[in-house]
Amino acid sequence: MMTKHLERAAVLYRYWLTRRGMGRLTDRASLERWQEKCVRAHLKWVRRESPFYRELWGDVDLSRWRELPVIDKTAMMDHFDRLNTAGIRKEEAFELALRAERTRDFTKAIGGVTVGLSSGTSGNRGLFLVGKGERLAWAGTVLAKVLPGSIADPHRIAFFLRAGSDLYGSVDGGRIRFDFYDLLDPLALHLARLAKRRPTLLVAPPSMLRLLADKQAEGKLRIRPDKIVSIAEALDPSDRARIEEAFDQKLHQVYQCTEGFLGVTCGHGTIHINEDIVCIQKEYIDRKLRKFVPIVTDFSRRTQPIVRYRLNDVLTEREGPCPCGSPFMAIESVEGRCDDLFYFPASDGGGWVRVFPDFISRAVLAASADIMEYRVVLLAPDRMQVQLRVPSEAAAEARGRVAESIAGLCARLGCRAPEIEFADYWFAPGGGKLRRVERRFAFEPDPGSIR
Ligand SMILES: [Zn+2]
Known part of the structure; x- marks a missing residue:
């Protein structure tokens, strides 16, 4: 069993690695070379450990991994038991995830593996597994990319979510105070709690940020976070304008779903894909309009490997390079789901x-x-x-x-x-x-x- 102390060290280590990598991967060519090496090494491991991928790929030379078959949520769920490398069965994972949603207790795991359930209609929900080490690494990566300033400074984070998960528990402790807000709670309760906690970092879906922005504009909420981050829903331009106006600051975005931590805005407000943990290939819907569906290969996840996975999202790529100079793929907007x-x-x-x-x-x-x-x-x-x-x-x-x-x-x-x-x-x-x-x-x- 890892102690709290070691867990904290693991988060800090990943935080440091990520910030260091962000400082070093400064040009596109070296980023791509490094990424290619990571992906190939990862896929070699996946082929050995996941019976599903092993059979799907046959003996294809991994230097041609970009041509491997594309999978989607249906394939992921149909082959769940043989795809994951932790030997977890779909039935037990579903049972655990549904019980957690009912009781709002998200701390239970199967042998250290956390189970997440994606939103969707009841017959179409995806199950996602995250191992303990991955959870800590995830926390470190998110903090490195989202936290304003240094991890050594005190932070008070307010995080709004529809359903919680033990994922977020690991961030708590030390100088970082982390409060989870359940979107199902009444707005009045949120307002009272926010007034008391005075968060320095506010993270919520744009629909909730919009409600809070209206209250802030009416003077019924008075908070001054250092940073506000929109998450989990497509951000509409009207909402962005209203939120930025009410809180008098730029609104940031995190592009994250159960399939992975995919992107985050830079200081210029451009979403950059987290190409230091995922590789995204573009399947164009309309090349002229620069709209595409991302095919995701996550080379940081082992418990439930995500390789050449087609997301149900439409993204618009940015026309020119971002003035921030980051070599990471720049996105103009995450538009929403292909189904829309x-x-x-x-x-x-x-x-x-x-x-x-x-x-x-x-x-x-x-x-x-x-x-x-x-x-x-x-x-x-x-x-x-x-x-x-x-x-x-x-x-x-x-x-x-x-x-x-x-x-x-x-x-x-x-x-x-x-x-x-x-x-x-x-x-x-x-x-x-x-x-x-x-x-x-x-x-x-x-x-x-x-x-
Ligand atoms: Zn940028």
């Missing part, structure tokens, strides 16, 4: 036109300055609900303008606009992730039919 791409029928002939969520967001926000918040939900291919939060006297006009704006967007893209029904904005934090642009039905058009 809209497809509208082409206005001439057959086929479909793909409409990206950010097109919809921009069309709605550009329609009227009165719109404080919105949601767009595609209910059927030809039926869309638009929820708006606007002052009641401006509602009728805003609705008319949004309808015009969406019709204009569809005309430019050459597709038929759906029927729009309007409703008042509604969202309850804690119930699920906020997706401002959301498709409520499964639809995968034949790639040949997309214009």
Whole structure:
């Protein structure tokens, strides 16, 4: 059994390694060389320890690892028992994770391995395993990349999450005080607690940050964190503006999911992929718009190896290099899930036109300055609900303008606009992730039919 003291040393060691690496990996060529070496060594280990990958890859030469078969969440879950290297069965992992969510006690593990459950519909949830050493290394990496200033300074971290996990427990101790806020708790409780704790680092999904920003603007919350980080949901430009204004500072982002700690913003607000722990290949959806789906190979995780794993996310790459000079891949935005791409029928002939969520967001926000918040939900291919939060006297006009704006967007893209029904904005934090642009039905058009 590792003592608390040794655990702390492990976190600090990784923190130091990560900060040192960030200082040393300064040009693209040396980063790529180093990364290639790490990936190959890791895959050699994975081939030996994971029966699933061993069979999937056969005796392919690992210098050609970039051509190995791509897997996704379904494959990951279907082959769970033989993919993980800890000999954990899917049934026992599910049982443990569901019990933890019910009791809100996230400290239980199977032989030192923590089980996490990704969000999703009940039949489509992913299970993720993190070993003890990996957990400590993860904590060290996150602190190195997210903590403002030095780990030796005192920090008070407020972390909002839908479901907790013992992952975060390991960060606590010493000069770092870590408070976990359950998104299911009422807002009034959060406000009281935040006022008392006065966090120096505030980490929450943008939907919660937005609520806190509104309270801050109303004077019902008065906190001055050194840094605010948005996590777990796609960040909408309207939310970013409101949060930055209310707290009078730049909003940072962490791009992290159960599949890994994938990216974090630099001082310029650009998201950089954590290429010192993961390698991302781009599967372009639209090269001209620089939009792609990431294929992730994580060379830091051993308990549940993630190799050539297609994430269900749409990212937009940054057009030019980031002024910060980091050689790590720069991302303009994490747009959300592939499942939230809209497809509208082409206005001439057959086929479909793909409409990206950010097109919809921009069309709605550009329609009227009165719109404080919105949601767009595609209910059927030809039926869309638009929820708006606007002052009641401006509602009728805003609705008319949004309808015009969406019709204009569809005309430019050459597709038929759906029927729009309007409703008042509604969202309850804690119930699920906020997706401002959301498709409520499964639809995968034949790639040949997309214009
Ligand atoms: Zn940068």
